[in-house]
Amino acid sequence: MSAQTPETPRLRGLMLVAGREIRVRGLAKANLISMAITVLIVGVLAALPAILSGGDDTTAIGIAGSESTAMQQQLEAIGDYDVTVYGSAAEAERAVQDEDVDAAVADGKLYSQDGVGNEEQTVLESVWQSAAVETSLTEAGLDAAQIQDALSVAPLESVTFEQAGGAENDPTAYFTGLIISILIFFMLMMPVQYIAMGVVEEKSSRIVEILLTSLKPWQLLGGKVIGLGVISAVNLIAIVAVGLGVSAATGMLPELPPGTTSAALSTLGWWVLAFALYGTLAGGIGSLVSRQEDAGSVLAPLTTTLTIAYVGSIFILNAPGSLFAEILSIVPPFSAIAMPTRIAIQEVPAWQVVLAVGLLAVAAAGALALGATLYKRSVLHTGSRLKLMEALRKAA
Amino acid sequence: MLEIKDLHKRFGDVVALDGVSLSAKPGEVVGFVGANGAGKTTTMRIAMGVLASDSGEIVYNGTPLGSKQRQRFGYMPSERGLYPKMKVGEQIAYFGELHGLDKAAAKRSTADLLEQLNLTDRIGDNVQDLSLGNQQRVQLAVSLVHDPEALILDEPFSGLDPIAVDVMGTALKDRAAAGAPVIFSSHQLDLIERLCDSVVIIGAGKIIAAGGVEDLKAREVKELRIRVETIEDLTDALPGTVTRDGDDYLVEDGDSQEALRIAAAAGRVTHFAYDQPTIAEIFREAVTR
Missing domain, CATH: 3.40.190 (D-Maltodextrin-Binding Protein; domain 2)
Structure with missing residues (x-):
């Protein structure tokens, strides 16, 4: 047996881990089926307005x-x-x-x-x-x-005195915002759980001990996050593409508020940042426990934060002009869902968007460092659950 | 040459290792023996870099063992670990790639090993669908897939059926014959005796005996055993302290040449040799000392 490369280069290790996640989890029957069902539902929902108003209705x-x-x-x-x-x-x-x-x-x-x-x-x-x-x-x-x-008489021009009043009452913008918040929420919630489950699986089966003889902890965690990220991104893109595609095909697209397509694209961008943040934290936190049963409870703070961001975004849809909306859409990690939702329904000052992106990026970088540290320190600790503080103090 | 030098490790107030040193030359099979909790697993985990020692070092071919070299080691941890929901073939090949093989080489090596281990028809099954014994074989394949240049195996024989024990034993011998230093721990002392060139006995975090299997046995020589075809009772005739073990005479502290002369005069001598202790006896002796 020759073909042995002198060493597994860093990136190769990372990509091998990511590739395994994609193969084993992404191409798993369960994932393919659930993706097909989701895409189907989205397609039908997107076609619904056309079905209801057009077609046989002549x-x-x-x-x-x-x-x-x-x-x-x-x-x-x-x-x-x-x-x-x-x-x-x-x-x-x-x-x-x-x-x-x-x-x-x-x-x-x-x-x-x-x-x-x-x-x-x-x-x-x-x-x-x-x-x-x-x-x-x-x-x-x-x-x-x-x-x-x-x-030929020009139609009435609408003049209003409330700021941004138009969009707030625009059901299509509301609908778009709702879809965006739901999508980001689920596309974070699902992989976050999978990452934690994967980490615990490796820990509880002790396979991590063999893995770490040829991989660095950051490669193992990073590969996992990237792999599940790719799976989720493919899901997200498929859903958005089918949604927009069906809308365009049924003639709904021109009626969507201007900037829907760019909103869909920026949604992806927001998701990437948010995923880096939640994904690595999930890996780090997941490594604190050794049994699947404990994964849910240890993840609770993270999933609760996600839920708050989601519920907050629904609130924003109903009151986009409020101070709460402004704060929630700027402060990470809530901004990950709240800001793209708010952008969908309201004209947001550029400085607020830039600030939100910047803060989220900084938070994501912090999460990367924190998650990786937690993971490194606790992934080989087996047995009882490691306290968060213990893990942070360890070797500090 | 793989050298483990003066390892110290504490877990809280518990001293797990207190100056543990052992080594394996190229081609040498070293048996690592000790009671539960003596420090075998801790030593091996430190050697494989999954646990940090408080002090001491691991030296490989004269330089401290780095992660690049360690990647070419084969390791079997005491707690077995495989992905339960991953296919047997995919899993073994994946580890091959992690250890630096390219895709094709990993596939080839996987096929070879599965053939050797009689698992070729299970290549597409999920690991969780295999019997425990077969999972053990997969675990072995995982540790051998990259044709490792050194082996550190923690209890590789536990839970194996006799055929798998043979396969594993042959695999270890093969690697050693190819020049790899091999260190493995086991509680099956007859296996150690059969497979190992040398033995290291650890007790309470300290090495209490070490050396070549033959040397150790010779060091602990016991009575001279004499079997003679005669109707006479030689108990009083033979020199030194004489006891009977069935038809055999066991002579302690007597002049062997005189004993042989007396025995030969009485009848045909069918057995005349010093009893050697088994490794199990040496182990018991060493641990209780």
Whole structure:
């Protein structure tokens, strides 16, 4: 057996560990299935608005009489209406009775089985009126261009006096913020638990003792964090891509608030920072215990912090202008979820974003150091649970 | 040459190691014997760098043992450890790669070892689905996959069936024949006697006896055992203190040449040799001393 490299270079060790995590955990059936289900759910949710409002919802309208041509043009411009022009009012009336069409307009009358919905009533009413106006104008001797001018009226411009009032009440922005907070929350919560479980698994099975004869503790922890990070990132990207892709395909995307795509991209950035922070801490804290049963309780402070950040973000969605929102979205580790959520629903001053990113990055660096130290000092300590303070004091 | 020099280690108030030194030359198999809690595991963990000593050093081929060299060592910890939910073949190859093999070499070596260990048909099974004995074999494969240049094995034979014991014994001998120093601990003293060139006995954190297996045995020579085909009773005729052990005469403190002459005169001498203690007896003696 030759092919022995002189030593396992540092990065190679790190990547071997990460690769194992990805192979064993990422390609595990359970993960693939749960990912497929999540992606499916997200896809269906994204398609839902289109399914609810479009598709089979077209209304069949029959038209007859003098204003037929003008009305047909306008209705088809609006869309969602399947227009049939009949030769006479009687034919149109019969079509309604035979349920060939849902409603018919002919010579100033609206035919239907038992009345039409409010929305349709309004649409048909206005189409009928403008068609009638158009006919009158033509009769008065105006040409097509003049009629066009006369009929085109700018829609009302909305002026409000509350700051950022628009977005706050914008259900789509709310929805986007909600999705972002949920995504980041789960994409942190899940790997954090897996990292801690993996650390405890290696510790409880004592395999760590063999691993550490050829790896440094930082390679082992780092590889684990990177491996689960990649798995989660793939999950996250798949979900975001499917969500945006389906939205775009069903024509929902142009209706999302401006910057949704960039928000999705920056969400990834926030997640990377947050993951470095929570992931290494989870590894360090997980190494304090030797049994899986203890992993949950020792992780509690971390998962609680995550939950607070998430619940706080939901609160921010409802009161983005509050002082609480500003503080929570700047102070790490809460800012990891709170800031991207807030950005989704509100115009956030640039300095606050920069400050939040900076603080989170500093906190992540601190967490890296702390998590690695904890891990190094306690990963070979077996038996009873190591107290946090003990681990920190040890060899200090 | 692997040298463990003057290790000291305390756990709180407990002195675990108090100046432990032992060494293994290239090709030498060293048995490390001691009662539970005597310090065997602690010594081996320090040698493998998973535990820090308070003082003392590990020297390999004349220089302090570094992590690069240690990576080419084979190690089996006393508490076995494998990933339960990882496939046998993948797992062994993974450790091969961690120890510096490239992917192809790790795969090749894994296949070879599984063949030797009769586990080829279990290559795709999760480790947790194997019997305990087979998991032990996988553990052995993990410690041998990178063709280690030295072996430190903590209780490698515990929990093995006789066939696996043979496989393990052969593996150790093979590595030694290839020039690797081998240190292993065991409570199965007959195995130590059979496999080892030398023995180190530790008690309460101190080395209490060490040396070549033959030397140790010779050092603790006991009575002269004489078996003669005769109907006479030679108890009074033989020199020194004479006792009977079945049909044999055991002679202590007597002149051997005179004893041989008397015995030969009485009948055909079928056995004439000094009784040698077994390693087990030496161990008991050393520990209780």
